[in-house]
Amino acid sequence: MRNLATQAELVKLARILQTETGELEHLDYLEAERLRTLREGITEALFEKFRPTFTGFARLSSIVPLAMSARIAERVLGPLLAGRIAGEMPPDKAIDMAGRLSDDFLADTCLHIDPVRAKPIIAGFPVDRAIAITRVLLARGETITMSRFVDVLPEHTLFAATDAIENESDLLEIGFFVENSAQLDRVIEHLNSDRREAIVAAAASEQLWPEVLATLLRIGQDARLAMAELAMAQDAAILDSLIRAAAQDDLWPALLQIADEMPSSVIGTLAREPAFADAGVIRSVIDSVIANDLWARFRNQTPAMGAERLARVLEVAANERKPFLWELDRRLKADDADRAALAEAVERLSGETRQRAQAACDKGLLADTLAAAGSSNPGSSR
Amino acid sequence: MNRDDDRLPLDSRTQAVVDGLPPDEREHLQALIRKAARHQRTLLETALDEAVGMVPSPLRKRVQKLFLGSS
Numbered sequence: 457m458r459n460l461a462t463q464a465e466l467v468k469l470a471r472i473l474q475t476e477t478g479e480l481e482h483l484d485y486l487e488a489e490r491l492r493t494l495r496e497g498i499t500e501a502l503f504e505k506f507r508p509t510f511t512g513f514a515r516l517s518s519i520v521p522l523a524m525s526a527r528i529a530e531r532v533l534g535p536l537l538a539g540r541i542a543g544e545m546p547p548d549k550a551i552d553m554a555g556r557l558s559d560d561f562l563a564d565t566c567l568h569i570d571p572v573r574a575k576p577i578i579a580g581f582p583v584d585r586a587i588a589i590t591r592v593l594l595a596r597g598e599t600i601t602m603s604r605f606v607d608v609l610p611e612h613t614l615f616a617a618t619d620a621i622e623n624e625s626d627l628l629e630i631g632f633f634v635e636n637s638a639q640l641d642r643v644i645e646h647l648n649s650d651r652r653e654a655i656v657a658a659a660a661s662e663q664l665w666p667e668v669l670a671t672l673l674r675i676g677q678d679a680r681l682a683m684a685e686l687a688m689a690q691d692a693a694i695l696d697s698l699i700r701a702a703a704q705d706d707l708w709p710a711l712l713q714i715a716d717e718m719p720s721s722v723i724g725t726l727a728r729e730p731a732f733a734d735a736g737v738i739r740s741v742i743d744s745v746i747a748n749d750l751w752a753r754f755r756n757q758t759p760a761m762g763a764e765r766l767a768r769v770l771e772v773a774a775n776e777r778k779p780f781l782w783e784l785d786r787r788l789k790a791d792d793a794d795r796a797a798l799a800e801a802v803e804r805l806s807g808e809t810r811q812r813a814q815a816a817c818d819k820g821l822l823a824d825t826l827a828a829a830g831s832s833n834p835g836s837s838r
Numbered sequence: 839m840n841r842d843d844d845r846l847p848l849d850s851r852t853q854a855v856v857d858g859l860p861p862d863e864r865e866h867l868q869a870l871i872r873k874a875a876r877h878q879r880t881l882l883e884t885a886l887d888e889a890v891g892m893v894p895s896p897l898r899k900r901v902q903k904l905f906l907g908s909s
Contacts, residue, residue, distance in 0.1 A: 472874070473870045473871065473873070473874040474873075474874050474877050474878075475870055475873070475874070479870060480867075480870075482863050482866065483859075483863065483867070486855075490855050493851055493852055493855050494852055494855050494856070494867075496852070497848050497849050497851060497852025497853075497855075498846065498848070498852065498871060498874070500849065501846040501847060501848050501849070501852070501871075502846065502874060502875060502878055504847075505846055505847075505875060505878075506878060506879065506882055508905065508906075509882045509886065509905060510882075512886075512904040512905035513885070513886075513889070513904075515904050516889065516901060516904060519897060519900055519901065519904070520893050520897060520901070524892065524893065527892065528888075528889045528892055531888075531892075532885045532888040532889050532892065533885050533889075534881070534885075536878075536881065537878075537881055537882065537885055
């Protein structure tokens with residue numbers, strides 16, 4: 457999976473350090489969590505080192521007229537310092553002063569505000585101004601900045617801002633970078649079915665499946681299942697794009713995790729799509745099962761795949777992934793739920809494929825099943 | 839504001855991440871942190887001078903007192 461979380465942290469860290477993201481490329485191997493620790497620590501240190509000056513500017517608004525405070529903010533402090541001072545101001549003063557500042561300046565300031573520190577201001581910020589600033593940030597492509605505010609927005613502003621974002625791929629990008637998953641749950645609950653479907657369509661058309669699945673894994677189970685059920689109900693083109701993305705970006709661990717929670721079979725639904733018969737796709741499934749030790753989750757899904765697709769999996773494994781058959785054979789027990797499905801699939805294999813598969817097995821039940829099918833039906837072929 | 843050095847005292851968790859980097863990467867990051875601190879100090883010094891100049895003269899003494907202890 458592309459490591460967008462790391463990239464997002466590098467963008468945020470570069471902003472704190474007042475440098476280009478390229479200057480930090482040497483850190484792109486670090487996990488997002490470590491970069492976040494760096495960013496938060498440096499932000500705090502930059503604030504602490506100059507705290508008396510920041511608090512001095514914050515208190516300035518209490519002894520000079522509001523109009524003058526606003527002029528000083530816009531002409532003297534600029535967005536970087538204004539953003540760092542905002543969190544130290546009394547919230548009512550900060551909100552009053554924002555009323556005298558332009559949308560563009562406030563949008564610039566948002567890039568430098570620590571939303572957690574400024575939460576009391578954000579809580580009381582007028583919704584109409586918040587929407588105006590949302591639109592400016594959106595036009596500038598500042599989805600990472602917007603996501604930081606989603607974490608702390610009060611519900612009424614969160615919903616109004618969500619409604620103001622008309623492009624579902626923008627919602628997806630912002631949602632991916634949001635850290636507070638409870639806020640994502642609220643947004644998904646707020647969206648009507650048309651918008652939810654549009655989000656799934658955007659995931660397919662904009663190739664944002666990795667972001668969608670990563671986001672789904674972070675939200676509450678109810679919201680996750682609702683979105684997953686919706687995705688599985690989409691047309692063939694969308695499911696095809698999900699299968700291709702799963703193969704390309706190894707999304708199988710995420711899909712199998714979600715599949716395990718769902719009453720209907722995600723993998724069964726995907727397996728009915730033509731793309732699932734592609735040898736490359738099946739190789740990606742097999743490789744992911746082995747590399748990520750997904751045997752239990754995969755085998756929970758095999759009965760729902762249907763005999764034809766399961767036979768195709770066995771065929772590809774017999775030709776190109778023999779260790780998969782050896783391990784499956786070793787794990788298969790007499791009372792396993794997928795044994796009947798495997799036996800049915802074996803019946804569909806050609807004699808030659810059965811022999812290759814049997815040769816790849818250990819001396820377990822799958823090998824016995826392959827041998828038995830060979831003796832009872834030696835001439836079957838696909 | 840005193841023109842002391844631009845080193846930033848980091849908390850132990852942040853310092854541990856910095857210390858865990860290879861030497862060349864650590865030095866590069868530390869240079870960027872010092873540069874950011876220097877940049878912020880310069881911005882604040884300039885802003886302070888200009889802000890004091892913008893307030894009406896009867897208020898300047900009070901405004902200057904706000905910034906006593908600024909580093």
